[in-house]
Amino acid sequence: MRIALIGYGxxxxxxxxxxxxxxxxIVCKIDADNQSDFDSPEFASADVAIEFTTPATAYxxxxxxxDHDVKVVSGSTGWMNEHKEDVERLCxxxxxxxxxxxxxxxxxxxxxxxxxYLAKLMNDFPQYNVEIEETHHIHKLDAPSGTAITLxxxxxxxxxxxxxxxxxxxxxxxxxxxxxxxxxxxELPIASIRRDEVPGIHSxxxxxxADKITITHDAxxxxxxxxxxxxxxxxxxxxxxxxxxxxLFKF
Numbered sequence: 001m002r003i004a005l006i007g008y009g010x011x012x013x014x015x016x017x018x019x020x021x022x023x024x025x026i027v028c029k030i031d032a033d034n035q036s037d038f039d040s041p042e043f044a045s046a047d048v049a050i051e052f053t054t055p056a057t058a059y060x061x062x063x064x065x066x067d068h069d070v071k072v073v074s075g076s077t078g079w080m081n082e083h084k085e086d087v088e089r090l091c092x093x094x095x096x097x098x099x100x101x102x103x104x105x106x107x108x109x110x111x112x113x114x115x116x117y118l119a120k121l122m123n124d125f126p127q128y129n130v131e132i133e134e135t136h137h138i139h140k141l142d143a144p145s146g147t148a149i150t151l152x153x154x155x156x157x158x159x160x161x162x163x164x165x166x167x168x169x170x171x172x173x174x175x176x177x178x179x180x181x182x183x184x185x186x187e188l189p190i191a192s193i194r195r196d197e198v199p200g201i202h203s204x205x206x207x208x209x210a211d212k213i214t215i216t217h218d219a220x221x222x223x224x225x226x227x228x229x230x231x232x233x234x235x236x237x238x239x240x241x242x243x244x245x246x247x248l249f250k251f
Contacts, residue, residue, distance in 0.1 A: 001237055004028040004046035004070065007053040010074070013224035015050050022230060038064040046070050055142050059083040062098060066090060071097040071192070071240070073233045074205040075104055075225065077146030091242035099236045099243035102146030104228030106249070111217040113251035115151050115204055118215065119158035128206040128213070131168065131181055135193040135201040136174035143192035146201055147202055152188055155204070162188045171195070197217050199225075 001024045005012045016026055028042040037043055048071045051061050052220040055078025090096045098116040103109075120126055132155075134148040143169065144152075152165035168181040168189030181189040191249045206213040219225070228245075235248050 001025070001234065002027045002044050002045055002047045003233060004030065004049040004065075006030045006049050006051040006065070006072075007076075011052040011222060012050075012224060013228075014222055015052070015186045015229055018226050018230050019050075019199070019233075022234075023231070024233075039067070043070065045069040045243060047237045048073055048228050050233055051076060052229075055079050059087070062087065062090075062096075066094075069096075071099075071236050073099040073236050075101060075133050075229060077149075078142035080146075088242060090228070092107070095240070097236060097240045097243070099220075099247075100151045101224065101232065101245045104222040104232060104245070105217075105219060106228055106231075107219070107224060108147060108202075108217055109245045109249045109251065111202070111215070112151060112245070114215060116154040116158060117206045118204075118206075118213075119155040122206055123159045123161075123204075125208075126207045127210075129208070130155060130159065130162065130204065130206050131191065132165075133168075133191040133193070133201075133203045135195065135198050137197045138194050140194060143167070143170060144190040145192070145200070145202075147200065148190050148192070150241075151202060151204060152190055155188060163188060164188070165190055167192070172230075181210055183229065197201070221250050 003019050003024050008029045009189045027046050028039050046184045049065045050073040053076050058076035062072055091098050132148050134145045156162055163186040165188040168177050168191040170179045171193045173194040176181050202219045203216040
């Protein structure tokens with residue numbers, strides 16, 4: 001498979017190595033200093049582009065790839081509030097293809113399935129109050145993380161007493177703090193912590209007067225994310241539309 005990389009930082013390098021190890025070819029690498037390569041014949045020849053950039057640049061990268069009919073696999077977060085409807089239209093009416101996931105880790109896909117099942121069980125036990133906490137490295141720009149939001153959505157779909165997620169307690173990279181987990185009864189708080197070089201920790205807790213139930217996914221490195229992105233690209237090559245981890249893994 002011919003792969004283009006959009007974003008050639010730590011994740012881009014890791015995706016490149018795994019793709020090569022799996023027998024794929026990297027035909028183009030695009031970063032901030034060579035944006036004109038979007039219009040190169042090498043980029044247009046790609047079966048799939050794998051994109052890991054920033055909240056501010058992701059949507060524009062999708063559009064430039066779509067202009068050349070290149071399918072995109074993306075793990076960039078923080079863009080959906082402004083551009084979700086546009087992307088859905090492009091992948092529906094306009095026939096473009098985007099495989100998007102807030103987290104490509106196989107372990108997180110399993111964790112998300114466990115989260116949905118647990119939430120369904122806890123819907124019948126209103127004495128338990130649910131909270132989410134996510135911890136990431138100090139370079140992560142968006143908070144809450146896209147993965148935490150996806151997990152929250154899985155809870156909201158299954159617990160009737162919770163109507164929306166909100167930002168909870170925030171511990172920022174500079175050590176400053178804001179927000180609180182003390183929210184309305186129908187709200188689900190997401191606490192965010194930025195420290196050191198943590199790849200990603202997500203915990204969901206159900207607390208009552210009697211006891212507390214907690215499930216946690218703790219990423220040891222970014223390698224699991226990179227492998228998942230390549231697996232997604234292999235799937236995307238032969239599929240179209242707006243794709244997610246639920247298409248790749250039928251949990």
